[in-house]
Amino acid sequence: MARRHIASILSTLALLGGAVIASPVVANSGGPAVDTSPEVSEITSLGPSAPLRQLARASQRATLPSNPRAVINRPIPQDRIDAVKNGGTWVPPVVPTDTGPAPGADMPAIDGSFEGLSNIAGYNPPDTVGDVGPNHYVQMTNVYMQIWNKSGTSLLGPIPNNTIWSGVGDCGTTNNGDPIVLHDQFADRWLVSQFSVSGAAYHECIAVSQTADPTGAWHRYQATFTDFPDYPKFGVWPDGYYVTYNMFDSDFAGAKTCALDRSKMLVGAPTTQVCFDRAEEWSQLPSDADGSTPPPAGSPNYILSEHWSANDKLTMYKFHVDWTTPGNSTYTGPIYLPVSPYTGACWLGTERGRCVPQPGTTQRLESLGGRTMFRLAYRNFGDHESLVTNHTVAMDGNVGLTSQTGIGWYEIRQPNAGTPQVYQDGVTADPDNSTFRWMGSIAMDKQGNTALGYSTSNATAGPNSFPSIRYIGRKVWDPMDQMAQAESVIMTGGGVQSSVDTTYSGRWGDYSAMNVDPVDDCTFWYTNEYVQSNNTGNAWRTRIANFKFPGCDGTKPSAPLSISGTPGNGSVGVSFAAATTVPDLPVWKYTVTASPGGATCSTTPGSDPDPLKCTVAGLTNGQAYTFTVKARNDAGDSVASAPSAPVTPVGPPGAPQSASATPGNTEASVVWSPPANDGGVAITKYTVTSAPGGASCTTAGTGCTVPGLTNGQAYTFSVVATNALGDGPPSASTAAVTPQSAAQTATVKTPKKIKSKGKTVLLKKSVKTNAGQKAKAKVTVKPKGKKYAKVTISKKGKVTIKTTGKKTLKVTLKLSAPATDTFTSYSFTKKWKVKK
Structure with missing residues (x-):
């Protein structure tokens, strides 16, 4: 960040104009667009340096300025703020309930801690950054750097950052800040950078150490731009060093991402950069690989940022560079990753979200809401790949100055899959809604434990209220989406930062750095700023601390012994002998697994009354099973025990x-x-x-x-x-059935003739069905009409017919049973000539 005063750039930024011409893109059938037209340019090689320890002796400490100076970090463009403000309802993030892990909820204690750089040159903010190698810790700020051994003994510095570029190019004559330092663990080299503002020219100054010793000689480079490359962020990748910028002319000119030819820079050869521009993006981060296992061959670098038109997603691009034919490089995206809805912190604050309170003063500090924070840490675990990142969010979903800030954090798995997975999505915040947390940096160790460092401040006066440095984390087996290990303190502040000149007094950050020691791939190193005592001259200080989760490189327990089982109804009670373990890593979980099927049960020593017994349920009676047991301590799981003898659960039978x-x-x-x-x-x-x-x-x-x-x-x-x-249980009921006697045929004596006068009996009484019910009689006479015949059926079922005139009649008698009975119905039809 170039050294000049900032009044209120935010108020003067206009809507995004046409200053940036986006590269052509081609449709990618079934997926995101693929940009196939990169900008390819040479980077100026400034040649090798003398050993830095020699250059340091020749350099002189810069004269302190008479007035403290702010360092450029352009605020969020107004059009972006307007877009988000008008984009819909503000929402608070979902804060998971912290249940805590079984073995306890304390973050590991600090192993080592020492003072880093302070504000030697009077610039604000410090832009605190650092990284650790096998033997050194290198820290950079605005605008000084220092090198220590890992015990905290200073080996070199403080020296001006531009000492590395002494005597060559604008990078050697300007010292403008916004530094980055990274250790390239794949080559055991160091990368440092800062930008240079010299008249009309803008540069990014980059250097790569010639050896593993950062106090030795460096290969030096200078990348030149027509626009101002603000807020540069680097990442180490096997095929390149990747860097992102926010580009500015008079207004915001879009985001730029570049790949630098790492293989050439490691040997000091002339090199090239391949860049893509995105007018619609802001404050992107390149992935920075941690650990000894590199990404799979051919993996693109992953570029991540907040999404600007919605508050429920992140935006990713995949940058694949082709150094054989740079013009064939591709930039694929945007790829949208859905996350829990959030609101960026302090959108209605001035500058970079100036809303974080301090005790005893109205001066607020900048939250830098609206961007993902350095680094986008990548790790290849073998069976999966993970990215972790964080940003500052408003805890009540309010965009104003009073909304408490917390840190939203994410783990993204399988980033090169067709659909990357947001595997974890959590928020770190204070349940009492008074302590603000911001300026985070996050990383994972080789075991998958996660550590998050950040700044804290509170408006309420108290011993822990001043701007301070804290850290929190989660073990790999903690509940998902939770930083379940309790927050701890790296450095408690002793005062507030304030000044009559609000241009710089609210500046904070603009970033911090959480890194992992390449030696054990377990020890986290974190650096951030704090305030030691009340000051009006931006007398910030920095702290460097390291810690590790105790089991990361510890000894796992032995396998449990003497596994036996007792059959039950759909279950087996399993007993076993305790595993052996080292004293400082006690076993805190046993897990029993059945085969076949994989059903499990677990016990917790210290809380279960008998942690060496466990009942596996959900088994099939009559099926033989064997059982194995694993023990877990903070180092991880033991190997599985030898299987038990086969055990067959038994019980009542199932339902027919x-x-x-x-x-x-x-x-x-x-x-x-x-x-x-x-x-x-x-x-x-x-x-x-x-x-x-x-x-x-x-x-x-x-x-x-x-x-x-x-x-x-x-x-x-x-x-x-x-x-x-x-x-066993009863079967399902049958369909309903009705018992009855055998079917029968009614017997009816048919009269030989029908009287012409008087009544003729057709049926003397009712006929019963096989179920004992009365059959129903029905008589029809043709021709119809009472003038020919009248039929009567008595209550007892007697059927009679009386003729009323001379006529040949057709008489039909039918008997039928109710529908539930079996009855062979009877009927007859007979013609009679009615006689006198």
Whole structure:
């Protein structure tokens, strides 16, 4: 960040104009667009330096300015603020409930801590950054750097950052800041950078150490731009050093991402940069690889930022550089990653979100909401790849100055998949809504433990209220989306930062750095700024601290022994002998796994009454299982124990299947299929029961007849199987059936003639059905009409016919039973000539 005063750039920025011409893109069928037209340019090689320790002796400490000076970090463009403000409803983030892990919830203690650089040159903010190598820790700020051994003994410095470029180019004559330092663990080299503002020329000054010793000689380079390359952020990748910028002319001119030819820079050869511009993006971060395992061959670098038109996603690009034919390089995206809705901190604040309170003063500090914060840390775990990043969010979803700030953090897995996975999505905040957290940096160790460092401040006066440095984290097996290890303090501030000149007194950050030691790939190193005492001259100080989760490179427990099982009903109780472990890494979990099927149970020493016994449920009776046990301490899981002898869970049988019934005369025959599971023991009998009534039958087979039923009554039936361990559940009920006597044929004496006068009896009385009910009689006469005949049916079922005139009649008598009965209906039809 070039050294000049900033009043209120935010108020003068206009809507984004046409200053940047976006590169052509081509459609990528079924996926994001692919930009195939990079900007390729040479980087000026400034040649090798003398050893830095020699240059340092020749350099002189810069004269302190008479007035403190602010360092450029252009604020969020007004059009971006307007777009977000008008984009919809503000929402608070979802804060997971912290349940804490089983072994305790304390972050590991600080192993080492020492003072870093202070404000030697009077610039604000410090832009604190650092990294660790096998033997050194290198820190840079605006505008000085210093090198220590890992015990905190200074080996070189403080010296001006531009000492490395002494005597060559504008980079050697200007010292403008916005530094970055990274250790390239794949080559055991160091990369440093800062920008240079010299008249009309803008440069990014870059240097790569010639050896593993940062106090030695460096290869020096100078990249030149027509626009101002603000807020540069670098990442180490096998095929290049990647860097992102916010570009400015008179207004914001878009985001730029460049790849630098790492292989050439490591040997000091002339090199090239390949760049892509994105007018619609802001404050992108390149992925920076941690660990000894590089990304898979050919992996692109991942470029990540907040999304500007919605508050529920992040934006990713994939940058693939082709050094053989640089013009074939591609920039694929945007790829949108859905996350929990959030609101960027302090959108209505001035400058860079100036809303963080301090005790005893109205001076607020800048949150730098609206961007993902350095670094975008990448790690290849072998079975998966992860990226972690963070940003500052408003905890109540309010865009004003009073909204408490917290830190939203994310783990993104399988970034090169068709659809990268947001694997974790959490927020670190204070439940009392008073402490503000911001200026975060996050990383993961080789075990998958995560550490997040940040600044804190509180408006309420108290011993822990001043701007301070804290850290929090999660173990790899902690609950998802939670920093479950309790927050701890790296450095407690002793005062506030304030001044009558608000141009610089609210500046804070503009970033911090969480890195991982390449030696053990476990120890986290963090650096950030704090305020030692009340000051009006921007007397910031920095602190460097390291810590590690105790199990990261510890000894895992031995496998448990003597595994045995006792069968139960759908379960097996498993017992085992304790694992052995080192004293400072006690076992805090045992996990039992069944085979086949993989059903598990677990115990927790210290909270379970008998942690060496565990019941695995959900097993199939009659199926033989073996069981293995693993022990876990903070170093991880033991190997699995030797399997137990086979154990077969047993219990009552299951329910019989496919039961059906056939009615008879005062009985019903019921059949079924055996249960799918006999409980591991032979079935000895089946019992069939009727409803209603409870009549039953018992058999060893799969069918029996239930007697004693009432004809005409509807019944359903269920079946229960029984073995030596008891009764199983009843089957599903059969469909309803109704017992009845055999079908019968009615016998009716047909009259020989119908009287012409008086009544003729067609049926003397009712005919009963096989179920004991009366058959229904129906008589039809043709021709119709009472003038020919009149039919009468008495209550007892007597059917008579009386003729009323001379006519040949066709008379039909039908008998029918109710629908529930079986009855062969009777009918006859006869023609009679009515006689006188």
